[in-house]
Amino acid sequence: MPRLLAEGVLKSPLAEPAPPLAELGPAFAEAARRRLGRSLSIRQVDAGSCNACELEIHALSNPYYDLERFGLRFVASPRHADVLLVTGPVTHNMREALERTYAATPAPKWVIAAGGCAIDGGLFAGGYACANGVASVIPVDLAIPGCPPSPTALLQGLLTLLEGKPSSG
Amino acid sequence: MNWTTRETDQDGWREATQSLVDGRRTLTSLWGEPGRVRMALHGEGAAEILSLACPAGAYPSVAGRPATIRLERALADVSGLEPEGAADRRPWLDHGRWGVRRPLGDAAAADGAPAPYVFLAAEGEGLHQIPVGPVHAGIIEPGQFRFTASGETVVRLEERLGFLHRGLEARMAGLDPADAAKLAGRASGDSTVAYAIAFARAVEAALGLEPPPRAHWLRALMAELERIANHLGDIGAICNDAAFSLMHAHCGILREEVLRAADVAFGHRLMMDRVVPGGVAVDLAPAGAGAIAALVRRARERLPALVSLYDDTASLLDRTVGTGRVAPELAALFGAGGYVGRASGRSFDARRDAPYPPYDTLAFDVAVLDDGDVNARVWIRIEEARQSLALIDQILASAPAGPIAAGLPDGTGEGCALVEGFRGDVFAWVSLEGGRVRRAHLRDPSWFQWPLLEAAIEGNIVADFPLCNKSFNCSYAGVDL
Ligand code: SF4
Numbered sequence: 010m011p012r013l014l015a016e017g018v019l020k021s022p023l024a025e026p027a028p029p030l031a032e033l034g035p036a037f038a039e040a041a042r043r044r045l046g047r048s049l050s051i052r053q054v055d056a057g058s059c060n061a062c063e064l065e066i067h068a069l070s071n072p073y074y075d076l077e078r079f080g081l082r083f084v085a086s087p088r089h090a091d092v093l094l095v096t097g098p099v100t101h102n103m104r105e106a107l108e109r110t111y112a113a114t115p116a117p118k119w120v121i122a123a124g125g126c127a128i129d130g131g132l133f134a135g136g137y138a139c140a141n142g143v144a145s146v147i148p149v150d151l152a153i154p155g156c157p158p159s160p161t162a163l164l165q166g167l168l169t170l171l172e173g174k175p176s177s178g
Numbered sequence: 179m180n181w182t183t184r185e186t187d188q189d190g191w192r193e194a195t196q197s198l199v200d201g202r203r204t205l206t207s208l209w210g211e212p213g214r215v216r217m218a219l220h221g222e223g224a225a226e227i228l229s230l231a232c233p234a235g236a237y238p239s240v241a242g243r244p245a246t247i248r249l250e251r252a253l254a255d256v257s258g259l260e261p262e263g264a265a266d267r268r269p270w271l272d273h274g275r276w277g278v279r280r281p282l283g284d285a286a287a288a289d290g291a292p293a294p295y296v297f298l299a300a301e302g303e304g305l306h307q308i309p310v311g312p313v314h315a316g317i318i319e320p321g322q323f324r325f326t327a328s329g330e331t332v333v334r335l336e337e338r339l340g341f342l343h344r345g346l347e348a349r350m351a352g353l354d355p356a357d358a359a360k361l362a363g364r365a366s367g368d369s370t371v372a373y374a375i376a377f378a379r380a381v382e383a384a385l386g387l388e389p390p391p392r393a394h395w396l397r398a399l400m401a402e403l404e405r406i407a408n409h410l411g412d413i414g415a416i417c418n419d420a421a422f423s424l425m426h427a428h429c430g431i432l433r434e435e436v437l438r439a440a441d442v443a444f445g446h447r448l449m450m451d452r453v454v455p456g457g458v459a460v461d462l463a464p465a466g467a468g469a470i471a472a473l474v475r476r477a478r479e480r481l482p483a484l485v486s487l488y489d490d491t492a493s494l495l496d497r498t499v500g501t502g503r504v505a506p507e508l509a510a511l512f513g514a515g516g517y518v519g520r521a522s523g524r525s526f527d528a529r530r531d532a533p534y535p536p537y538d539t540l541a542f543d544v545a546v547l548d549d550g551d552v553n554a555r556v557w558i559r560i561e562e563a564r565q566s567l568a569l570i571d572q573i574l575a576s577a578p579a580g581p582i583a584a585g586l587p588d589g590t591g592e593g594c595a596l597v598e599g600f601r602g603d604v605f606a607w608v609s610l611e612g613g614r615v616r617r618a619h620l621r622d623p624s625w626f627q628w629p630l631l632e633a634a635i636e637g638n639i640v641a642d643f644p645l646c647n648k649s650f651n652c653s654y655a656g657v658d659l
Contacts, residue, residue: 012483013424013428013483013487014424023431053317054313055317055318055319055320055342056320057341057342057344058319058342058367058655059364059365059366059367059370059655060319060366060367060368060653060654060655061364061367061368061370061448061450062367063317063318063319063367064367064368064411064448065447066317067317067411068430068433068434068437070430071427071430071431071433071434072427072430072431073431073434083317085315085316086315097342097344098344100341100342100343100344101273101275101276101277102273102275102340102341102342102343103312103320103341103342104275105275106312106313106320106341110313132349132360132361132364133344133345133346133349136344136345136348136349137276137277137278137281137285137345137348138276138281138343138344138345138348139344139345156450157367157448159447
């Protein structure tokens with residue numbers, strides 16, 4: 010163990026530079042910055058994901074992406090959260106749990122739909138067991154496409170909320 | 179393993195059930211469609227699918243063999259087929275929220291509010307219950323756990339799943355095999371390669387189609403990358419749940435490097451949609467072989483330090499040794515595959531015991547231990563990661579050149595396949611009609627592992643549940659579908 014610990018101190022960190030920010034509506038962006046400053050607490054909710062979206066969300070915490078250096082952190086309760094990061098098409102069996110999680114999150118709050126399933130139901134849209142994405146159940150502020158979105162895409166989306174940069178267009 | 183399909187009657191069905199109860203054969207899966215139930219089982223030198231007509235919508239319950247209870251409950255929920263004589267008739271997938279009942283059977287509109295779910299009782303003085311889920315504290319899939327505890331000790335755990343039911347098998351019906359394969363690859367995202375191979379092989383068996391040799395080798399290359407990535411991620415996460423985050427960080431780095439190599443080689447970090455019926459969708463990218471060889475070198479360099487870090491940290495072993503034990507008799511009775519079975523003495527690996535190309539020509543060992551605790555499951559994963567590195571060496575050295583896919587004819591037929599994913603054996607069955615999927619069925623290895631988690635936690639303290647749970651890492655999405 011001492012050797013591994015020493016390596017961690019002596020070598021330069023693996024963390025890579027932040028990706029460029031995504032487009033985001035200027036009004037919303039300004040509001041996010043004003044209210045949140047440089048810190049964002051995220052509660053992840055799996056509402057019918059295949060779990061690949063979660064794997065890439067997990068990867069955000071590995072030393073390459075090192076999410077916490079941006080002031081972003083995952084929290085265990087919606088009561089501590091600013092942002093709900095929702096994956097999956099929203100199965101009917103998870104709908105109530107998602108609605109209750111949303112209700113338990115204090116305002117101001119933002120909802121991110123991550124992944125093709127969460128955006129419009131993806132391959133499951135129109136089936137007997139699912140809603141057609143997160144926006145058909147609770148209001149969504151930002152969509153991060155991908156199947157699954159790469160950690161870089163996820164980070165980009167989250168940083169956009171955090172930095173609150175108006176869109177360049 | 180050569181699967182044969184046989185039409186049977188109620189006596190034949192009961193006889194097969196008895197062979198499962200006696201432990202002479204192992205159940206692979208149980209599924210159905212309106213008017214017909216099917217059971218796949220293997221042992222005594224044969225693998226077969228029994229098909230039983232149920233004109234009255236009922237069949238003799240197979241639940242004398244315990245691992246079958248939830249499969250029967252799921253089957254009843256989606257197809258309406260009732261298991262005669264089954265003790266537990268509670269719904270499993272149907273939480274009363276679909277607006278329809280028996281969606282894959284004689285579908286009927288469902289009315290009224292969902293009925294409350296009744297957990298099994300545990301009686302005794304001073305017992306208390308702890309309800310958990312479906313939304314958990316960490317970033318994990320949703321499910322409910324009902325603990326009954328005496329002080330800190332767990333007396334009973336009952337799982338309730340189904341929250342992720344997306345109606346995946348129903349979505350596959352009517353699609354052509356290429357589109358259905360995309361859904362199969364999203365049954366359980368961490369095993370997307372294993373599922374895609376299993377489904378592709380089932381389609382190929384149904385059509386009597388042999389993919390070109392190179393496709394087999396590239397599939398195996400992806401499968402072994404997927405296995406290493408998952409084992410690394412889980413070894414780190416298990417240690418993290420024992421409050422040892424150094425291991426988590428180092429395993430996280432290596433896992434990320436596996437995914438990046440996969441991205442360079444096949445254009446997707448998790449290699450989704452790269453395996454298709456008929457072969458593979460993409461060949462190894464020009465830089466791919468080099469990236470994977472470099473990854474293997476680096477993993478070999480780093481692994482020994484991580485293994486000794488695990489083995490030399492007494493406070494970590496104190497948490498994992500003797501915790502969450504699964505008795506070998508239970509693993510055998512439930513036919514548990516993967517590291518859960520192999521850490522409890524059940525020596526089964528589809529790559530060796532139901533061999534498919536190219537594994538029939540590759541050299542590898544299947545690690546088996548008897549201790550059945552969290553520690554044993556960690557060691558099995560470490561050994562499997564090492565074996566996968568050796569397999570990748572062999573694949574890179576010997577993969578034949580040539581085409582990577584064969585065209586699919588518009589055929590009719592039935593086929594199935596058993597493929598070893600990182601979690602255990604994944605089973606896929608498909609019935610094609612005129613080039614379209616009439617009905618498909620996928621069985622995740624976790625069907626036979628989830629019930630053992632309930633057994634493993636008994637007598638352990640509540641605080642050790644995350645550790646036990648992580649050492650199993652059962653799939654929720656894969657069983658909920
Ligand atoms: S978007 Fe893709 S990766 Fe994410 S949950 Fe849906 S199918 Fe899985």
